[in-house]
Amino acid sequence: MNTLTAKVDHKWISFTLRRSWMATMVASKAHFSTIPPQPVIPSKKPFKVDLVGGKRYSWCTCGHSKKQPFCDGSHKSKAQGLSPLRFLPEKDATVWLCGCKYTSNPPYCDGTHKQDFIQSAPLHTHTNS
Ligand code: FES
Incomplete structure (x- = not known):
């Protein structure tokens, strides 16, 4: 088993995986991103x-x-x-x-x-x- 620790929304969380985290990421096509969301457009004028x-x-x-x-x-x-x-x-x-x-x-x-x-x-x- 492998443990993956990540900081999400200012909190540290841990995942315990039954197989290597790399194999899990590839097999599940899961991904983590640090790219912030794009804003929505509430008005097209100032x-x-x-x-x-x-x-x-x-x-x-x-x-x-x-x-x-x-x-x-x-x-x-x-x-x-x-x-x-x-x-x-x-x-x-x-x-x-x-x-x-x-x-x-x-x-x-x-x-x-x-x-x-x-x-x-x-x-x-x-x-x-
Ligand atoms: S309203 Fe965004 S640049 Fe003018």
Whole structure:
């Protein structure tokens, strides 16, 4: 028997296998991945937001939040591996926060939402689960 120990969601877990872990991985075609999930697209447009200087904000990076563009904690159950981007504006400002979640300048819109891969992608809709 072999024991495989792995860290999953910040907890160490152990598996005891009856045959070598490599044979088990190959035979079952099981795989482990450290690649975080891709965000869903809650909006194909940015959100115009009045930010207050010195106030902490958490911008949703997973797209599952019902309080877009801000985090409501949905990533904990629907997008493990993603976490909100916390930021603190220095002064009051009106800004455009990304709604598609694919900006290269988070949390701000950089125009990526105009690209074809966003415009042709399905819009995420919330379920009650
Ligand atoms: S809304 Fe995401 S880049 Fe504009």
